[in-house]
Amino acid sequence: MRMLTYRPVIHLILLPAMLSMVTACAGGDEGGKGKKGPPEVGYVVVQPQSVPVQTELGGRVVAFATSEVRPQITGVIRQRYFTEGSYVRAGQPLFEIDPSLYRAAVNQASADLSSAQASANAATAKANRYRPLAEMEAIAKQDYTDANAQAQVARAAVAQRRAALETANINLRFTTVPAPISGRIGRSLFTKGALVNAGQADPLAVIQSADPVYVDMQQSSADLTRLRRSFASGGLASSGTSVRIKLEDGSDYGPTGRVEFSEVTVDQATGSVTLRARFPNPEGLLLPGMFVTAFFDQAINPNAFLIPQAALQRDFDGSAFVYLASKDGKALRRKIVAQGTSGANWIVTSGLNAGDRVITQGTNGLTHGVAVKPVPASTPQKTDASAKNAKPAVKTGG
Incomplete structure (x- = not known):
């Protein structure tokens, strides 16, 4: 009976205290949410600049000169x-x-030449003796004519035997x-x-001259046509012809080469054009037939933008876009055209303007038009994890 008397009194005392604690907690949470501002995002300011358009092509090492040794x-x-x-x-x-047979052929040709020379000397002497006799009409003029013709035939035989001897000597030299x-x-x-x-x-053997060497690269005719049109429109400027290559194991080949020529016809089977570069090869590291990867600046884009790779995102259709930090603290989504990379940056050729602030940090969860607090990309960023870890510390201190 005594317990039933005091229980309502205890409830009446504890109920106001519990309600005040619940109210205080609710008010504290609402106050914390009210104080939380827009997320911080890091940005970089982009400006147009001249950016080399790097081309990467597969290539094969070709000997500078090749000769087949043949008999x-x-x-x-x-x-x-x-x-x-x-x-x-x-x-x-x-x-x-x-050389036995060919040495014998030389000896025979030499003997034939000696015989022909002897016959020519005799025929020439006979013609010389007939000449004054024919002038004195001591002999018929026809006899002199015949003797003179035989002397000419003999001299021609000498020339033939001399040529045969020369041929025999050449064969002996071979x-x-x-x-x-x-x-x-x-x-x-x-x-x-x-x-x-x-x-x-x-062939008996094959000799290859491997210092210097050529590297033949295949570029699609479509890429080459697009590049030439950019040159014609003034969108791109021509670049140097210096070429770097990587070996099959991924290591860099030290010496650089230069592009020497471009093929004037398109391969009908592959639809590609052959570019040839010349490389020094003093140590013989490049072997004919070896596959390499060539890198060279085929052109220069004078009005391109470089943005960190972390800033670029892809849409469902594969198109590229970035978020910009506007002057009024909003995240703006902007579609861009990125053509290749340069080091750790994307090369953007369309979609950006000079002075745009491209967001590179804190892009997760951003949507178009959301309020953000832009700070330079080098500024340390506050993350949600650090904020959560900070709340218990404040409560403990209080």
Whole structure:
């Protein structure tokens, strides 16, 4: 009975205190929400500038000069004078073909020449003796005419035998097969004792000159046409022809090259045009047939904008857009055209104006027209996580 008497009194005492605490908490939350301002966003001010239009193309290393070592006579290889894979110089002997038959041919041609010269001397002497006799009419003039003709035929035979001797000497010289150019020679396709001839399909070996080398790059005709139209309209300016390449392992090749020419026809199979660059290769690092990636500034855009890559966003259709910080503290969505990158920045060719403030930090959750607090991008930003961590500290201090 005593408990029933005091319980309503306790409830009446505690109820006002509980209501005041609930009211105070509600008022505190509303006050905190009221004090929270627009989110801070970092921006950069963009200005037009000259930006090189970098082109990235796949390429293949091509030897500066290539020569197939071929025999010019028929015979059996008697000796090989080079080491496979070594560097050879122009004129250096590489193979020797058995010269026995060709040396004998030289001797025979030499003997035939001597015989023809002897016959020519006799015929010439006979014609000389007949000449005064024909003038004195001691002999018939026809006899002198015949003798003179035989002397001319004999002299012509001498010329023929001399030419045959020269041919035989040339063939004898061909028994030694020299290097036609200087360069690195590959493997020998024929061994000692192999029969070779001038009309065979396979060469004896192949020599490639690899310092300097060419790098052939393939560019689509559509890209080249677009570039030429930009040149014609004045939107782009021509750039230098310096080229850098990366090797197959992703490392940079130190020396730079230069574009030497562009093909004048389009490959019907691939729809591309060949560009050729020349590179020094003193250490022989670039090998013919190697695949590389070439980078070069094919043009310069004098009115482009560079924006950090974090500022650019993509829409559902793939189009690019950025958020701008307006003068009245609003986030404005702006569509842009970005063509390639330059380092850590996008190259924007359309959609921006000089002095625009492009938001690069705090872009998550932004919508067009929302209120923001723009600060320079280098200013430390306050995040939601830091604000939440700060509230308990304030309460504890109170």
